[in-house]
Amino acid sequence: MTTRTEYRMRIGDMWVEAADGRRFETTNPFTGQAWASVPDAGPEDVDRAVEAATAAMTGEWGQATGFERARLMRKLADVVERDAEELAVLESTDNGKLIRETSGQARALPDWLRYFAGIADKLQGEVIPAQNPDFLIYTRHEPVGVVGAIVPWNSPLSLLMWKLAPLLAAGCALVVKPSEYTPVTALELARRAEEAGLPPGVLNVVTGQSNELGRALVAHPGVRQVAFTGSPGVGIKVAQGAAAHLARTTLELGGKSAQVVFPDADLEAAVNGIIAGIFAASGQTCVAGSRLVVHADVEEALLERLVARARTIALGDPLDPSSEMGPLANESQLKTVTGFVERAIADGARVAHGGGAPALGGLFYQPTIVTDVRPDMEIAQEEIFGPVLSVLRFRTEDEAIRIANATRYGLGAGVWTNDVRKAHRVAHQLRAGNVWINAYRMVAPNVPFGGNGHSGWGRESGIDAVREYTDTKAVWVDLAGNTRDPFRLN
Known part of the structure; x- marks a missing residue:
C-alpha cells in the first residue's frame, strides 16, 4: 500500500x-x-x-x-x-x-x-x-x-x-x-x-x-x-x-522559440545547444527551442548529428541520476504531444527520429525530430510543450530572420554562428525577449527574463x-x- x-x-x-x-x-x-x-x-x-x-x-x-x-x-x-x-x-x-x-x-x-x-x-x-x-x-x-x-x-x-x-x-x-x-x-x-x-x-x-x-x-x-x-x-x-x-x-x-544555425557555426556546439533546448525537461519549458531554423548547406550534417545524439538519450526514472529524460507530467500532456506529431505527419512532415511512446510506456514520449516542416504548419506555429523539434530550412539571412519571426510568440531565440557581426545583426532583428548567441536556455537572477506578443x-x-x-x-x-x-x- x-x-x-x-x-x-x-x-x-x-x-x-x-x-x-x-x-x-x-x-x-x-x-x-x-x-x-x-x-x-x-x-x-x-x-x-x-x-x-x-x-x-x-x-x-x-x-x-x-x-x-x-x-x-x-x-x-x-x-x-x-x-x-x-x-x-x-x-x-x-x-x-x-x-x-x-x-x-x-x-x-x-x-x-x-x-x-x-x-x-x-x-x-x-x-x-x-x-x-x-x-x-x-x-x-x-x-x-x-x-x-x-x-x-x-x-x-x-x-x-x-x-x-x-x-x-x-x-x-x-x-x-x-x-x-x-x-x-x-x-x-x-x-x-x-x-x-x-x-x-x-x-x-x-x-x-x-x-x-x-x-x-x-x-x-x-x-x-x-x-x-x-x-x-x-x-x-x-x-x-x-x-x-x-x-x-x-x-x-508560451513560446515557439527558434534556434537559427548558420553554415559557419560550430556544429558540435550547436548540437549540444539544440539538444539542451528541446529535450531538457522533456521539452516542457516555455523557452524550449522547438524550431530549428537551419541553413540548407549544413542541414544534412546537422541532422545526422542530432539524430545520432537523440538515439542515445536515456529515458528512465527521474530520480535516477543516469536518466537523461523523464516522463511527461500528466496524461493530458502526453495526448497533446502525440496529437501534434500525428497531425504533422498527415500534413506532409517526416519523422527523422522518435515520433511515439518508447517501449517502457507510461507517460514517456521519445525525443522526436520532425523534418520537411513548412513555416505555416501547425507544428511550426503552436507550442507543443514536449520533446518535439521541428526542422525548417533557409538559404539567406533575411529568410532565416523571416522564418524565425513568423510566429505570434516572442520569448526566446538562439543564434549559432562564428561571425560576430552576423551574430549581433541577427540578434537585433529577432523578435524575442531573450536571445542567446552560441548558447541556449541560460538564466540568471540579475538578467531580465520575459517576452512579447503571445x-x-x-x-x-x-x-x-x-x-x-x-x-x-x-x-x-x-x-x-x-x-x-x-x-x-x-
Whole structure:
C-alpha cells in the first residue's frame, strides 16, 4: 500500500484545511501512483488568504525597512540552501523532471533570494529639479500591495521563486496558487519561510484543482497585481479578469522559440545547444527551442548529428541520476504531444527520429525530430510543450530572420554562428525577449527574463522585476511657506 503525505495550506500564521474540508491527491508521473494529499480550496479560502496578506501589508511586514526585508530574505536563502536536495526530490516526485535538473534549479534558488535581498535596501527614489525654487520634489518606490500568483507544473518551485524574491524585495505580500499537478513544493517553501521568520501573511499558499480557484484569486478586489505563468489562452483570461478591477498583471506565457544555425557555426556546439533546448525537461519549458531554423548547406550534417545524439538519450526514472529524460507530467500532456506529431505527419512532415511512446510506456514520449516542416504548419506555429523539434530550412539571412519571426510568440531565440557581426545583426532583428548567441536556455537572477506578443509582458529577474511590483510616488514639498489664497488677487 502506498504511503501518502498529507499537507495543509498556509494562510496567515496557520496551516489549515480547505473551508469545506475537501482534499485531492497529487500523482507521481513516473509511478502513476498518488503520493501526497492536499486541501482542495475554493473562493472562501482565497478570501482568507487575501485577508491575511492584506493584514501583513498593514502590519509588521508593511512597516519593515528594506534592510529588515533583506535580512529575512537572506535567512530564507540559508534555509532553502540547506534543504535544496530535499526540495529537488519532492519536485521530481511531483512533476517527473529529472533529479539532475531539479537539483540544479533548487541549488540556484538561494541565488535569487540573495540577489534581490541586495536590492531591497537600495530602492531609492530621486530628487527632481523644480521649476519653482520654493519646492522640493522627490520620488518614492512603494510596494504595489497584495500580489496573486499562479504558477505552472513544469518548474513550479523556480517559477514561484522568480516571483517571490523580487516582490519580497519590493515589500509586497503574496497569495500563490500552485498547479493542481504540482502543489507540494510551494507548501514546502512556505514551511521554510515560516522557519526563516517571514511574518505571517507574507507568503500564503492555496491549493486546489478547480479553475474556479484561480478565477477567484485573479478577480479578488484585494489583489493589486497578478503574476501568471502559463499558456497564452489562460493568460488572456487572467489579464481580462484582473483588468475588471484594474489590477496590474505580469504574464510569462508560451513560446515557439527558434534556434537559427548558420553554415559557419560550430556544429558540435550547436548540437549540444539544440539538444539542451528541446529535450531538457522533456521539452516542457516555455523557452524550449522547438524550431530549428537551419541553413540548407549544413542541414544534412546537422541532422545526422542530432539524430545520432537523440538515439542515445536515456529515458528512465527521474530520480535516477543516469536518466537523461523523464516522463511527461500528466496524461493530458502526453495526448497533446502525440496529437501534434500525428497531425504533422498527415500534413506532409517526416519523422527523422522518435515520433511515439518508447517501449517502457507510461507517460514517456521519445525525443522526436520532425523534418520537411513548412513555416505555416501547425507544428511550426503552436507550442507543443514536449520533446518535439521541428526542422525548417533557409538559404539567406533575411529568410532565416523571416522564418524565425513568423510566429505570434516572442520569448526566446538562439543564434549559432562564428561571425560576430552576423551574430549581433541577427540578434537585433529577432523578435524575442531573450536571445542567446552560441548558447541556449541560460538564466540568471540579475538578467531580465520575459517576452512579447503571445509570450506575454513584464519581466522576471533583474532590477526590472522589482520595478514590476512597485508604484512610483511623486512628493512635492513647499519650502517657502507662502502658499496664498487662490481666490484673492493680492
